[in-house]
Amino acid sequence: MRVVVTGGAGDLGARVVRELQGMGHEAVVASRRTGMDLASGEGVAEAIAGADAVIHAASNPTKAQAVDVGGTVHLMDAVRRQPAPPHVVYVSIVGVDRNPYPYYRAKEMAERVIGLGNTPATIVRATQFHVLAAYFARMGAGPIALSIGDMTIQPVDIDWVATRLAQVATGPRPAAYQHHADLAGPEVFTTDQLSRLIAEHDGRTPPKVVRVPAIGGAMRSFAEGDLVPTGDVETGGRSFREWLAAQPVPLPRGRH
């Protein structure tokens, strides 16, 4: 199959491309570096021409309205103009329908854009990748880690998400728009638990976790556990502990 991966050079997208190639499919990277700009719409129709499936993993949290929403409008417009529209698989985030955080709102809006017209499409929401969970658990400074209220998180292995996306895109084509089960890792953690595990990994004293009050809808939603799936969920991939054990000491900082 010919599968176009938007954002195919990003953290997740590059893994999806490798996975598709390993399965014997033709994987095509589509992003600004290959001449496709979702925000302006330039090169989108050319990028997806002849695709059997499109895995939509391009995103820009700092320009989410232009790239995630507007870009998805451009993408779906091009998809619907194809003589045989490809199956679109969109990577979203667990909780986007419950949390008013602007990036999440944009992702939910992108889901809705994909649903318009009932083109064959699958929405796959995933929880935070392990590296992002570790980033959250190290917000703060020195011996202090910050937690938004009693926030919980069920981090997931990015490689497993990439594998499942490749399998969904190359598997049976749905007749219409559908939601896949949420993808999540095997365990739910509090910030205290994550920061303790990271401190053990790094060989230092665990930080004191200070709870910051949840002010505003987005923070309240984080604090109330909306990052953790509540409905149909598929768990798999390396656990956070297994992932952590494979990381350098000390664990590098950063979201990626």
Ligand SMILES: NC(=O)c1ccc[n+]([C@@H]2O[C@H](COP(=O)([O-])OP(=O)(O)OC[C@H]3O[C@@H](n4cnc5c(N)ncnc54)[C@H](OP(=O)(O)O)[C@@H]3O)[C@@H](O)[C@H]2O)c1
């Ligand atoms: N990180 C997490 O924990 C997590 C969890 C669940 C779901 N997700 C979702 O997974 C997806 C991928 O995340 P990621 O961390 O892999 O992102 P990433 O590494 O930042 O990659 C995003 C890619 O999007 C492309 N892009 C940005 N602006 C573009 C534009 N205007 N036109 C075309 N392409 C553009 C970039 O390529 P160029 O620079 O070449 O344009 C980049 O390679 C996102 O939708 C995210 O919401 C992430």
